[in-house]
Amino acid sequence: MDGDSVAIRPIDFVRDEQPLKAFLGERDKMRLSHAEAALRDGDCFIFVAAERGVPVGWAIVHLRYREDQDWDPDENGRRYQSGDNAYLENIEVTPRLRSRGLGQQLIRAVEDEARRRGKRHLWLHTSENNVKAHQLFERQGWQHETSMYPSWKPDTRMRIYKKTL
Ligand SMILES: CC(C)(COP(=O)(O)OP(=O)(O)OC[C@H]1O[C@@H](n2cnc3c(N)ncnc32)[C@H](O)[C@@H]1OP(=O)(O)O)[C@@H](O)C(=O)NCCC(=O)NCCS
Incomplete structure (x- = not known):
């Protein structure tokens, strides 16, 4: 992969839905399907990393x-999606193209876009054992706010990260 062959751009839902679903897990496929109406209404945005036009992240x-939404966040989860807060629900790069900087580029793109839309704080949940993700977010200036067992995933200890934009 050379640097010019992957571009970060907003999703084109019609063109990108199937190629994204080719590498997403079942739950994330559902998230994508459920996002279509929210995208149309301007309640969410999605960026893709596209290799020669085809989404790979x-x-x-x-x-x-x-x-x-396909999940029912607790009170805090809702707070992360209101006012000047926005919520990074998912970020994924297809395994073949990990560790080449695409995750970092996607994070920068969503931070810029959230700022452009008037948001001041970005939030996310990630599993306590997802060390790769912790390192990536911390390098991008995200702060580990707390850890908890969310009501929507009570068996999994999760970290909450926050980025002030
Ligand atoms: C987390 C995830 C999105 C990161 O994507 P990624 O494209 O691999 O991220 P990056 O390449 O920007 O950074 C990852 C590593 O690559 C290294 N890297 C970045 N650019 C590089 C380059 N040009 N050459 C070599 N290595 C590079 C980084 O230093 C980083 O190393 P580290 O983790 O050891 O510190 C990816 O691992 C993934 O899809 N995981 C599964 C889903 C997930 O866990 N999502 C997060 C929870 S919401």
Whole structure:
């Protein structure tokens, strides 16, 4: 892969949905399907990393909480999607292209876009054992706020990270 062959750009839902679903897990495929209406209404945005036009990574950010999401966040989870807060629900790069800087580029793109949309704080949950993700976010200036067992995933200890934009 050379640097010019991968571009970070907003999703084109019609063109990108199937190629994204080719590498996403079942739960994330569902997240993508459920995001279509939110995207249309301007309540979320999605960036893709595209290799010669074909998505090989994505990041999805919710700007406003909606009842039609596929998960039911607790009170804090809703707070992370209101006012000047936005929520990075998922970021993933296809395994073949990890460790080449695409995750970092996606994070920078979503931070810029959230700022452009008037947000001041970005939040995310990630598993306590996802060390690769912790290192990546911390290098990008995200802070580990706390760890907890969320109501929507009570068996998994999760970290909450915050980035002030
Ligand atoms: C977390 C995830 C998105 C990171 O994506 P990525 O594209 O591998 O991220 P980056 O390449 O920017 O950074 C990862 C590593 O590559 C290294 N790297 C970055 N650019 C590089 C380059 N040009 N050449 C070599 N290494 C590079 C970074 O130093 C970093 O190393 P480190 O983790 O040891 O500190 C990816 O691992 C993934 O999809 N994981 C599964 C889903 C997930 O866990 N998502 C996060 C929870 S919401």
